[in-house]
């Protein structure tokens with residue numbers, strides 16, 4: 574029997590479409606001699622579907638038509654139940670459609686890449702590839718991520734953060750804090766989105782207020798950072814777990830304008846676009862050896878101190894005037910799973926998928942060695958045991 578890999582993608586996220594592309598690439602790369610693949614598409618409404626029609630990206634042009642060819646499915650939040658159940662009960666026979674052995678989430682953005690979906694998998698106990706709940710959540714939130722990096726001597730640009738509530742009630746105080754700490758220019762971001770959604774730069778107070786009002790539409794937490802005006806962006810992928818990880822060659826995305834927009838990143842600016850791959854990039858980035866090694870080291874440190882797992886991509890900003898390197902963000906489920914960086918590093922895509930499965934199984938083995946509960950039932954102790962239980966939870 575082959576190992577059955579459940580690949581989850583789509584989701585209630587602004588990066589839904591990008592996830593469809595990433596997952597399609599990943600599913601085609603999996604070695605079918607060794608593995609079976611069950612695609613599980615999460616719609617924008619949050620419903621799960623499976624079916625072979627999900628394997629062809631062209632079918633997503635007409636979602637209602639696509640879903641007609643698919644079967645709605647679900648998993649139960651029950652530990653050790655790896656079954657995929659039919660959404661509509663059959664009159665006769667089993668409701669179990671198939672059983673998954675391991676899950677590879679290829680989901681981008683909030684509600685999915687931020688630990689929420691990982692929590693479902695963790696509840697079920699099924700081995701899965703990639704970051705766990707803690708590292709996904711920390712990696713997605715641009716504020717907690719920067720706090721953790723700072724505390725571990727990984728350089729990040731200076732920032733100020735606040736909530737939408739503070740912005741609503743104490744706007745002057747927030748503006749004051751930003752102007753005192755950072756001055757202008759700054760860049761305003763919702764704390765937990767991706768793909769440049771809701772991001773804008775500001776060179777004065779009027780623009781600042783406008784950009785924060787824009788960012789606030791997307792998130793309850795906002796971050797304003799010092800804007801590095803003359804910057805070079807470099808990305809590095811990291812693969813493994815905290816104990817044993819390696820870094821890819823570097824890429825330099827080529828941008829036009831202020832910063833990479835959603836369209837530039839994924840739509841390639843229009844005609845003839847092939848999605849993410851058409852976005853222009855230089856691989857490997859042309860940098861002096863010491864600078865390359867420094868960036869790879871910082872990418873590895875970012876992965877390590879955030880306790881990441883699987884394949885991530887760490888994006889850094891280099892200030893062209895000072896050549897100082899700042900870690901900008903980590904993508905714990907990067908677009909295209911960064912396969913093009915691993916290919917350039919000598920690891921083919923099918924081997925990357927294979928590595929992810931092995932890492933998932935390794936973590937499951939390690940986790941199962943930990944004690945999660947005591948077999949002793951304190952209620953069975955009798956006497957004062959049960960009565961005295963209240964308040965003894967120390």
Ligand SMILES: Nc1ncnc2c1ncn2[C@@H]1O[C@H](COP(=O)(O)OP(=O)(O)O)[C@@H](O)[C@H]1O
Pocket residue numbers: 730760762766767768769770772798799800801802804806831832833888890901902
């Ligand atoms: N501090 C900064 N200074 C200058 N440009 C920045 C800064 N932070 C982000 N950018 C630009 O904005 C883009 C999007 O920001 P990023 O933090 O990567 O958010 P996202 O999660 O949406 O990708 C980056 O790719 C970069 O071009």
Ligand SMILES: [Mg+2]
Pocket residue numbers: 768769888902
């Ligand atoms: Mg980014």
